[in-house]
Amino acid sequence: MTPMIQIIFASMSGRNQAIAMHLQSDLAAYAQTVVTEVSQADAYDLPNADAVILVSYTYHDGDLPDEVQDFYEDLKDVDLDRTKFAVCGSSSKQHRHFGRAVDYLTIQLNSSNGEQVADSVKIDQDPDDADWQRVDQLAQRVLKSFE
């Protein structure tokens, strides 16, 4: 059966949206993929997916972006029932709390009883070739988890 993978992103200036679209093109031949901007996403829907990939920047002083807050709060009430997940995101090493949103989302998805199938990936601003490889690897790990 073709797995269904939800890719949910938060992006202010486009980097994380581009990463989400790149993930979709990595996965589309092997899975049904749905890409959703986080303010349109429903955390209570996540257990219906076979896997979820969250992609987010970090904002303020090492915090989640504003538009992720409601989704994050809702996640606390969701039992993911071992739904597979992975997290990645572009943020910036010029800030003291590099990529904290990736950490917070990873911790919360684990706390919500998800099954983490790839190490979380933090990218400094624009992805370089090595970063794109890490993104591809994350996508491969998600696919491999269905074997």
Ligand SMILES: Cc1cc2nc3c(=O)[nH]c(=O)nc-3n(C[C@H](O)[C@H](O)[C@H](O)COP(=O)(O)O)c2cc1C
């Ligand atoms: C006001 C402001 C605050 C930020 N705070 C952080 C931060 O605390 N930690 C971090 O790693 N990046 C921080 N960033 C950097 C963004 O996360 C980074 O530019 C990211 O690549 C933006 O992704 P996007 O293009 O998808 O919006 C901040 C950026 C802005 C403009």
